[in-house]
């Protein structure tokens with residue numbers, strides 16, 4: 226299964242050059258160079274996508290998982306706590322979709338790409 230960069234329409238060959246970016250419930254794959262170019266254009270029209278497959282977002286996803294489990298497993302803050310728990314599942318779900326849909330099917334690193 227191959228993934229095509231949303232910006233240049235060429236194939237993405239490994240995880241090293243992959244950036245998955247999310248906006249609401251959609252995820253788009255980019256080369257990291259293309260993402261840098263795309264984000265500059267996107268910023269000018271005020272419509273930015275956030276990268277999913279980087280270290281900070283992975284850390285945030287893990288923290289949100291702890292928050293979600295805390296609110297959903299306990300009675301903290303009552304129904305407000307349940308709502309917060311459900312909302313904190315969103316970044317976790319997006320991170321998992323990015324992994325299973327894009328990252329898992331690509332090799333970590335391919336030499337001699339060009």
Ligand SMILES: [Zn+2]
Pocket residue numbers: 230231232233234235255256259
């Ligand atoms: Zn590209």
